[in-house]
Amino acid sequence: LDPLLGRNLIKKGRAIKMGDKEVEYNPNFRLILHTKLANPHYKPEMQAQTTLINFTVTRDGLEDQLLAEVVKAERPDLEELKADLTKQQNDFKIMLKTLEDDLLSRLSSAGGNILSDTALVENLETTKRTAAEIEQKVAEAKITSAKIDTAREHYRPAAARASLLYFILNDLNTINPIYQFSLKAFSVVFQNAIEKADAAEEVQARVFNLIDCITYSVFMYTTRGLFECDKLIFTSQMAFQILLMNEEILPLELDFLLRFPITPHVSSPVDFLSNSSWGGIRSLSSKDEFRNLDRDIESSSKRWKTFVESECPEKEKFPQEWKNKSAIQRLCMLRALRPDRMTYAVAAFIEEKLGSKYVEGR
Numbered sequence: 605l606d607p608l609l610g611r612n613l614i615k616k617g618r619a620i621k622m623g624d625k626e627v628e629y630n631p632n633f634r635l636i637l638h639t640k641l642a643n644p645h646y647k648p649e650m651q652a653q654t655t656l657i658n659f660t661v662t663r664d665g666l667e668d669q670l671l672a673e674v675v676k677a678e679r680p681d682l683e684e685l686k687a688d689l690t691k692q693q694n695d696f697k698i699m700l701k702t703l704e705d706d707l708l709s710r711l712s713s714a715g716g717n718i719l720s721d722t723a724l725v726e727n728l729e730t731t732k733r734t735a736a737e738i739e740q741k742v743a744e745a746k747i748t749s750a751k752i753d754t755a756r757e758h759y760r761p762a763a764a765r766a767s768l769l770y771f772i773l774n775d776l777n778t779i780n781p782i783y784q785f786s787l788k789a790f791s792v793v794f795q796n797a798i799e800k801a802d803a804a805e806e807v808q809a810r811v812f813n814l815i816d817c818i819t820y821s822v823f824m825y826t827t828r829g830l831f832e833c834d835k836l837i838f839t840s841q842m843a844f845q846i847l848l849m850n851e852e853i854l855p856l857e858l859d860f861l862l863r864f865p866i867t868p869h870v871s872s873p874v875d876f877l878s879n880s881s882w883g884g885i886r887s888l889s890s891k892d893e894f895r896n897l898d899r900d901i902e903s904s905s906k907r908w909k910t911f912v913e914s915e916c917p918e919k920e921k922f923p924q925e926w927k928n929k930s931a932i933q934r935l936c937m938l939r940a941l942r943p944d945r946m947t948y949a950v951a952a953f954i955e956e957k958l959g960s961k962y963v964e965g966r
Contacts, residue, residue, distance in 0.1 A: 608635060609653040661787060663767050670794065671763035674814065675756050677798045686752050689745050696738050696745075703731045758807050762814040766794050768849055769822045772841055776826075779834055785826070797821035819846070823962060836950060839962055843954045852957075853932045860888070861936050864943075873902055876909045877941065884940030893933055900924065908941075917942050918949035931956055 606612075613620055613629055620629045642660065676683040710724050770790050776783035801817035804810040823842065827835050847853045866883030867890075877885070885901060888894040900923075901908045907923040914920050918938060921927040926937065931953055938949050955963045 609650065661770075663771055666770060666787075667760070667763050667767040670766045671756060671760055673791075673794065674759045674762050674798060677795070678759060678810070679755065682752055682755055686749070686756070689749050689752070693742065693745060696742055700735060700738055703734060707731050759811060759814070762811055762818060764849070765815045765846070766818050766822070768845055769819065769842065772838070772845055773822070773826055775841075776830075776834075776838060779837060780831070783830065783834075785829075790822070793821055793825045794818060819958075820961065836947065839954050839958075840950050843957050843962075847932070847957060853930070856891070857893075857932050857936055860891075861932065861939055864939055874905050874909070876905075876912050877901075881940050881943070888936060888940060893929070894937070897926070897937070900926070912941050916945070916948065918945050918952050 607621055611620075614626065618629060619626045621627075637654075646654075646656070672683060675686075707727065710727055770785075770787065773783075773785040773790065776785070797818040797820075798814060800821065801810070802813045804813055819842075823839070826838060830838055844853070844858055848855065848858065864884060865887050866880060867886035868883060870879060870883050870886055872879050872882035874882075882898075885898050889896065889898040904923060911917055911920055911923055922929070922934060922937065926934075929937070935949055935953055939946060942949075951963045
């Protein structure tokens, strides 16, 4: 393809040599190559000879697209005004470029004494006046655009939530390759959710309703296509990512919960915890939020034994001040103490944070 990419034409541009053959070349010929690779690597020479277009959907890019859709549905006047302003700004740029080109053309064709060319001087004055008017209109448009953007920003949380959910869906194929969700189908679910969301007089209340309806609609749409064993994984991932985005949980705590790093080569000083569990407790105790947890378990072993050996520890209160820890912190402790109850504990966590409708039927 090198001769084609390099446009190495022969016979005065009428042909191109492909291998040992000469092929007729049409100036209107266009070659479009497509790859499904997420991060392809091309040689610098190829990049210089071609135009690379990246159609990859990014979270921020999708958020902006979905924001436009939300505003279009909720405040069509704003979106229409935004589109008109964008068109107006582009028209201004085209007009300025036209004036500039016209002026340069006249200057290049002018004689020796420019000032004696009355038409050129008048054209200069007209161009200057028009440019000033355009600049004024551009400044006014920027102010209007800023006001529109401020009004549109009220709906951004709904778009941000939808964008987050799409990328959670998009990552489900790492669990099972059959889980494939198209953006087009997701957009339909998103639009339907906007229509179904409860109305509200206040914008904030309406946005809250939108977020709730979008989240639940995507949840229902997705879980219908998942195996039973994968539903809790998806729902928990959804809960964790939403809480991370809202800064309600710390990434370090979530990291511990998911990876469960343990302190190796330790022996449990209590009979109700295995060495592995004690390694997890020691690892947790190294963090400020769980300082002295290991000592407390040793010194109050009776209380902790009662808790650990209870039938449903995820429903029980943790001993002493440990019951006042956040939901994710309690989950981290339970991860070390009773890993066999994590399925139920995570379901309880989801119910607490997202609502019972996300765990009903399990």
